[in-house]
Amino acid sequence: MAIRAEHELHRRRLSRNVGLGVVLVGFVAVIFGLTVAKVSNNGAVEGFDHVVRPSLLEAGE
């Protein structure tokens, strides 16, 4: 009997691989969205290196 290129096993493997791929892409999207949400929720982002941080200044300074 000839070797069949497509065995039922391959279908199951494909289903796992595609499923995992979709989950990973979804995870990346969630982390990206969460990052955007966290950054935008906390107001303006300040650079701390060798610059004045306005939020640390006393009022009127």
Place this chain on the structure above:
Amino acid sequence: MSDATHIPQARDGEAEFGDYIALLKPRVMSLVVFTAMVGLLVAPTPVHPMAGFAAILFIAVGAGGSGALNMWWDADIDAVMRRTKSRPVPAGRVTPDQALAFGLTLSGFAIVMLALATPVFAAGLLAFPLFFYAEIYTMWLKRWTPQNIVIGGAAGAFPPMIGWAAATGGVSLESVLMFALIFMWTPPHFWALALFMRSDYDDAGVPMLTVTHGRRITRTHILAYTLLLVPVALALAFTPVGGPVYAVVALAMNALFVKGAYDIWRRDEPMSETDNFRVEKAFFRFSLLYLFAHFGALLIDALLRLAGVM
């Protein structure tokens, strides 16, 4: 014959993606997702939609992880019971080791991710029921005491509390009452199932109340727990998360639930066998509606408040 055709069907860890989804117990997860979402949305602190979505997602993943651990440990019981023998582990599509690794990974992952997405307190609150369900309930209570359902129900009652904590970072009377609502609802819900699935639990040697104390006692317990559930359900109406919609729904649902429990209590075995447990089955189905209706009503009241109607 080629080598490929010798490979046995799914006895070798070559599961489909859907088998891993089945390990997560998606039907239980739907209840977890819904109640956690309501807990999060009715909380007084607004949450960024993305953070809220991530919180519910990771609570669901955690619940799925503990479901997989439950299936790993209970594969011997599941193989005997009609209701569960086609689950991936007893059916041989996923090996026990794979289910264990899958469950542990997802549980740990969910706790870490929830800690990153929301206040750390919420992640701690998620860690507790995951441990409680997988260790205390699955490995110990389920096979040891007929009160397994009562105490084990605590794990399933946590999601709205975690959702609330994800928004507020704490616990309050409202979230404790939402917890208590599911906690008190679980025993009548499962004992009604046990009444018409008796042979399953008998065969598996699980000490359900029906097996250890008899069916008369179980019927009495269903009525008693239903009566204890009523004040808990109604009390939520008088908290800030309650409202007119919840009050009306709770009154109607609890009246019907008590009526159902009373009907079960009044019946005996010959009566139930005559109509193939019609009342018990109807009570079980109604119990699902009961819980969804209560949390749905909380959500509607929250939306009405948001819209400025109340």
